Amino acid sequence: MTQPPPPPQQPPQPGGFGSPQDQPPQPGPPPQTPPAGGPGLAKSPQPAPGYGYPQAPQPPQGAPRTPPPAGPPQQSGYGYGYPGGQPNSYAQPPTAQPNPYGAPQSGYGYPAQPPTVPTQPQVGQSGGGRKVSAELLMIVSTVIVIALIIGTGIWYANRSDGGKQDTANSSGGTGGKEGDGKSATGGTEKVPSDPAAKVLYQVPMPEVSDLVTTSGSWLTDKAYVKSGVAEVVGYDRDKGTKLWTVKLPGPVCEASLHTTSDDRTAIVYEPAMPTEDQPTHGCSQVAAIDLDAGKKLWTQTAKSGDQLIRFDNVTVSGTTVAVGGTSGGAAFDIADGKALWAPKAADTCYDNGYGGGAKLVAVRKCGQSEQSQLGIQTLDPKSGKVISEYKMSQGIEYAAIVSTDPLVVAADVGHSAGDGSGISDFFSIDNQTGKLRAHISAPGDTYAARCDGISKVEDCRGLAVGNDRLYVPTEDHDGSEAFRKTNEIVAFDLGTGKQTGQRADAGDGYHIIPLRMDGADVIAYKSPPYDKGGQIVSVDGSSFKETKLLENPASRDVRDAETSMLPDRAEYLYSQGHLYMASVYARKPSSSSEGKDYLALAFGTGG
Incomplete structure (x- = not known):
């Protein structure tokens, strides 16, 4: 499960053809319809340089203009049939390890018998709920209601109530279960009469002097909502005109993948903008955002002693906002910001982070380094009381939550993945008893997905869970056509840990990864070869038959923009013939870049 190369640096282009412009309080006229063949990505002048974070050198972007060479290409990154093995680029932080995808596999790369690892299930006790410490928790409530420019929002994310409507998000997703635990039937995504x-529209890349985090995108019935530089903006789903803007004093650090049934979500942000003297102010501010009204409902902080706690992840489950980090976790009511729990002075363990959605699950760490032990705890979202706990084997330092219902955890056992993906094994756990249901070995050179269990806990991409199965993409291998790679999605039974034998093929030159569930079906994205546009397909949960829902234009300009933010790093949302792609970083322009760079792209079918 290797990581792709870092993203290219490209000059930001304010406006751009089809880009939404800043609007006055009333909605302005919609942007022009892009001409056939692409968004018209042109060269643009660079803004003046300024201060910012140091940035790693990045490779050039996009597919080459020439046809395939006569000789075999060298595969690197997500080549998928690009001549000469030219990789597609990804949006990723400069600290990420840009490991290329491994050597082509001779077959489909299914593993043999999983290796034995110490994964004995244990039911642990945690001693009640997480209570607020008056000494350590000093809540600063700055209830700021900002009602700017006509409102609504977007990440049709995994809703914490089970979802009014499933929509794709690139961090994987849960689904495929009815309330009684039986397998769900078909999804809600309609097959368009023409998937072309x-x-x-395009959201232009903000002008910044260096790298600034822009995590977070959501969908509502009315808007596509995307975090920008120290702001959250709601856009018209079809036209891209700005509906509302919530301004913030500093950059957004993290954003919840989940929303409530009434379209509320949560973010973590810095209290001020970075400067040359102080490149970070710490991700200490927790806020709830109403995506329908376009308002920030409240802001809270938590302290350990006299120091503000810096949080690495944020999630929503039910009406609870939970935030975690190496100083411990805290929780607030999403309606009014009331503190539900916070770190306690005498506690020698801490909640490193949480997974949300249908249930709330904590990754709790006790001890130091190789002597540490992780507890995977299903919590009552209101009180923090531990419902069940699975204790992972000592020495597993980090774990990530793939899904909370059914509960699936990923870990790099003994740092054996070897590719920076954070995944060597999956653990299927019973939420009620805390017992291990199944252990799944997933060698990094065989499967292509990634999780950041070190800090973000819930940041897993290229995976989906539903029908009591885990859907995982394989690494690339030779296709049937010369010089073209391909891969497939395979399924594991969460009860037995064994493969089901089902396989969804990407097709020569394409690379397929699951995005989320749609009822019992899997919504997947196919990154394209050098001469095609990307696709969204629905994979039938029973037959694994693929149905094309959307196919992007194949013009070079459009394809270059699309392949600059493939879903291994970028944010992907799909719903009813609409595909939204977004970068999680605003980047400093590069003098070597040939085309425009975008914060977000929106594609749509004709119906």
């Missing part, structure tokens, strides 16, 4: 898509 056009560019609806």
Whole structure:
């Protein structure tokens, strides 16, 4: 499960053809419809340089203009049939390890018998709920209601109530279960009469002097909502005109993948903008955002002693906002910001982070380094009381939550993945008893997905869970056509840990990864070869038959923009013929870049 190369640096282009412009309080006219063949990505002048974070050198972007060479290409990154093995680029932080995808596999790369690892299930006790410490928790409530420019929001994310409507998000997703635990039937995504898509609009890359985090995108019935530089903005789903803006004093650090049934979510942000003297102010501010009204409902902080706690992840489950980090976890009511729990002075363990959605699950760490032990705890979202706990084997330092219902955890056992993906094994756990249901070995050179269990806990991409199965993409291998790679999605039974034998093929030159569940079906994205546009497909949960829902234009300009933010790093949302792609970083422009760079792209079919 290797990581792709870092993203290219490209000059930001304010405006851009089809880009939404800043609007006055009333909605302005929609942007022009992009001409056939692409969004018209042109060269642009660079903004003046300024201060910012140091940035690692990055490779050039996009597919080459020439046809395939006569000789075999060298595969690197997500080549998928690009001539000469030219990789597609990804949006990723400069600290990420840009390991290329491994050597082509001779077959489909299914593993043999999983290796034995110490994964004995244990039911642990945690001693009640997480209570607020008056000495350590000093809540600063700055209830700021900002009602700017006509409102609504977007990440049709995994809703914490089970979902009014499932929509794709690139961090994987849960689903495929009815309330009684039986397998769900078909999903809600409609098959369009014509899957050919056009560019609806582009959100231009903000002008920044260096790298700034822009994590977070959501969908509501009315808007596509995307974090920008120290702001959260709601856009018209089809036109891209700005509906509302919530301004913030500093950059957004992290954003919840989940929303409540009434379209509320949560973010973590810095209290001020970075400067040359102080490149970070710490991700200490927790806020709830109403995506329908376009308002920030409240802001809270928590302290350990006299120091503000810095949080690495944020999630929503039910009406609870939970935030975690190496100083411990805290929780607030999403309606009014009331503190539900916080770190306690005498506690020698801490909640490193949480997974949300249908249930709330904590990754709790006790001890130091190789002597540490992780507890995977299913919590009552209101009180923090431990419902069940699975204690992972000592020495597993980090774990990530793939899904909370059914509960699936990923870990790099003994640092054996070897590719920076954070995954060597999956653990299927019973939420009620805390017992291990199944252990799944997933060698990094065989499967292509990634999780950041070190700090973010819930940041897993290229995975989906539903129908009591785990859906995982394989690494690339030779296709049937010369010089073209391909891969497939395979399924594991969460009760037995064994493969089901099902396989969804990407097709020569394509690379397929699951995005989320749609009822019992899997919504997947196919990154394209050098001469095609990307696709969204629905994979039937029983037959694994693929149905094309959307196909992007194949023009070079559009394809270059699309392949600059493939879902291994970028944020992907799909719903009813609409595909939204977004970068999690605003980047400093590069003098070597040939085309425009975008914060977000929107594609749509004709119906």
